[in-house]
Amino acid sequence: MAEITLSVIKADIGGYVGHSSSHPEILARAEQLLEKHKSEGTIIDFHVTRVGDDCELIMTHQKGVDNSEIHKIAWDTFVDLTELAKKLKLYGAGQDLLSDAFSGNVKGMGPGVAEMSFTERPSEPILIFMGDKTSPGAWNYPLYKIFADPFNTIGLVIDPKMHKGFSFEVVNVKEHKKVTLHAPDDLYDLLVLIGASEDYMIKSVHSRETGEIAAVSSTQKLSLIAGRYVGKDDPVMIVRCQSGFPAVGEVLEPFTNPYLVSGWMRGSHFGPFMPVAVDDANPARFDGPPRVIALGFQLANGKLIGPRDHFADPSFDNARRIANEIADYIRRMGPFEPHRLPLSEMEYTTMPQVMEKLKDRFQPFE
Numbered sequence: 001m002a003e004i005t006l007s008v009i010k011a012d013i014g015g016y017v018g019h020s021s022s023h024p025e026i027l028a029r030a031e032q033l034l035e036k037h038k039s040e041g042t043i044i045d046f047h048v049t050r051v052g053d054d055c056e057l058i059m060t061h062q063k064g065v066d067n068s069e070i071h072k073i074a075w076d077t078f079v080d081l082t083e084l085a086k087k088l089k090l091y092g093a094g095q096d097l098l099s100d101a102f103s104g105n106v107k108g109m110g111p112g113v114a115e116m117s118f119t120e121r122p123s124e125p126i127l128i129f130m131g132d133k134t135s136p137g138a139w140n141y142p143l144y145k146i147f148a149d150p151f152n153t154i155g156l157v158i159d160p161k162m163h164k165g166f167s168f169e170v171v172n173v174k175e176h177k178k179v180t181l182h183a184p185d186d187l188y189d190l191l192v193l194i195g196a197s198e199d200y201m202i203k204s205v206h207s208r209e210t211g212e213i214a215a216v217s218s219t220q221k222l223s224l225i226a227g228r229y230v231g232k233d234d235p236v237m238i239v240r241c242q243s244g245f246p247a248v249g250e251v252l253e254p255f256t257n258p259y260l261v262s263g264w265m266r267g268s269h270f271g272p273f274m275p276v277a278v279d280d281a282n283p284a285r286f287d288g289p290p291r292v293i294a295l296g297f298q299l300a301n302g303k304l305i306g307p308r309d310h311f312a313d314p315s316f317d318n319a320r321r322i323a324n325e326i327a328d329y330i331r332r333m334g335p336f337e338p339h340r341l342p343l344s345e346m347e348y349t350t351m352p353q354v355m356e357k358l359k360d361r362f363q364p365f366e
C-alpha cells in the first residue's frame, strides 16, 4: 500500500457556552460532511472530536501533506460549521477563520495543522494530543521528555532500536528559521532553544535509526498570522508509538506532571496543563485550567481503529489533583506575573491606553 497521510486540522469556529466547549450539533454536522468525502473516496477515514471550544478533524488519505484538496475539505467544513455556529449564535463564531477565501493551503489562514506521511507498519499505534487554552510551545516539554529523557523513556536506554536517539526539527516562528538538532549529542543546545517555548517550537521528530518520522506538531500562532489578538492558537500533535518508537505509556508519561503552559484566561496567563478525558475537556474555572486530551488509534490500511480515550484513566487522577492544587496556588497571584504572562506575550492589553493617560504624570527618574 502506498504511503498513508494522517492530517489533523483544527479550528475554533464558535464556543458553547462562551469559550468553554463545542455544541453537539457542530460535531454532528462535521461528521456528516466528512462522511460524504469518505464515501466519495477522497479521504480513507476520519474522526471528529473536540477539546474545549476547538473542533478537530482527524483524517487519513493518500494525497500527502499540504495537499490542497484535503486542506480545502477542512476549510470548507469549517466555513460550513461557522454558518451553523452563527445560526446558533455560538460564541466567537468563525473566530479562527482569518481569511474569506481559500488559497490552496489552510496554513496561515487560521486553522492549526499537524500532518505526517509514512508507510504503515504491520501494526501502527498512534496517539493524537489536542490542547485548549494554550499555545503551540506547549508540546516542547513532553516531546523532549518522550524522545530525549531516559528518566521518562527507558526505551532510549534498553531498546536497541531507540538507542541512537532522535532528531528534533526546531522552528523559530517569529524569525521564520529552523534547525535540526540531534539527541543525545546536542541535548544542551536543544534545551537552551526549546526551553524558550514562546519563540522556539519542536515541529517534528525523526528516528536516527531509521530516519522515519516519529512526531509532528502544529506551530501556527494566530497572533502572528493576524498581527493582533484573534483567539487562541490551541495546538495539536501526532506521535507514532511502539516498535522502535516510544511505547504508548512512555508517550503518555510526561502528562503525569501538569507542567505550566501559557494561554489560560484571555490567552494571558500561565496555568497547569491538565490531562482529561474528552468528556471533561470543558475548561470552566477561570476559562481553564488549560486542558489536553489524548486519543489513541490503531491504523489498519488507513482506517482509524479507535479511538481510545487515554486520559480517561485513574492513573491520571493524581495529575489532575496536582493541577487543581497548582491552579489554586497560582490563581492567588491574580494580575501579577508570573501567573500573568510577560507584557510581550499577552493577548489582551490596556498598556497603550494607560500609558497615554499617564504620559503627563511620568517624571524622570535616575
Ligand code: F6R
Residues within 6 Å of the ligand: 018, 019, 092, 133, 231, 232, 263, 264, 265, 266, 267, 286, 287
Ligand atoms: C478563549 C479564551 C478566553 C477568552 C475570555 C474573554 O480561548 O482564552 O479566556 O479570552 O473568555 O473572551 P472575550 O474577549 O471573547 O469576551
Ligand code: MG
Residues within 6 Å of the ligand: 012, 014, 015, 018, 019, 053, 091, 092, 095, 231
Ligand atoms: Mg473560542
Ligand code: MG
Residues within 6 Å of the ligand: 012, 052, 053, 054, 132, 133, 232, 234
Ligand atoms: Mg480554544
